[in-house]
């Protein structure tokens with residue numbers, strides 16, 4: 001197959017789980033296109049295939065990310081894989097994306113990479129132009145990201161406007177650290193059903209966030225779907241945290 005689209009800027013690919021493994025070679029064929037700015041990839045669920053094979057092979061995801069990392073001018077990357085299709089991939093698979101230093105928007109939906117503070121910090125240290133960081137998944141695995149990651153975002157991604165990530169806010173990190181220049185931007189944050197300390201006053205969490213992002217706006221990205229977990233007790237607390245931050249900045 002020959003591609004004559006030298007000036008191609010935006011590509012959207014919708015693909016079932018089976019042919020997903022062919023996408024990296026398709027991307028390699030596109031490589032002569034240095035103009036690519038945005039790539040969206042959707043891999044919806046296929047009930048029959050899902051039951052028989054269950055998961056996207058991790059090597060497929062690894063190959064896909066490796067292939068994507070060759071598009072050095074990419075500004076926007078969005079990958080959405082039907083929940084349950086990608087089984088706990090290695091977060092090291094994300095490392096090639098550090099080559100995409102022009103990224104302004106990165107969004108992964110349905111894949112639990114097992115992110116940690118160290119992994120996120122490593123990635124965003126290369127993404128100084130980043131405005132949007134969304135890693136959304138619905139697995140039951142406890143998040144290994146802490147509230148302290150906000151400090152890294154403030155340091156490495158001064159243009160950040162939109163953050164969606166699962167983290168563990170049951171512990172509020174010590175504020176005994178070097179000075180962080182508080183962002184003056186109104187950053188939208190959505191922590192979904194992230195665990196948060198329930199016993200003490202959620203004001204501690206609010207104050208920690210407001211100290212770094214005084215104009216943080218905590219709101220659900222999908223207002224019609226306030227909580228995806230049955231019996232979740234965290235979302236109401238996050239709402240309180242958002243209201244408290246608004247009060248603090250008033």
Ligand SMILES: [Zn+2]
Nearest residue numbers: 193227232235
């Ligand atoms: Zn919830």
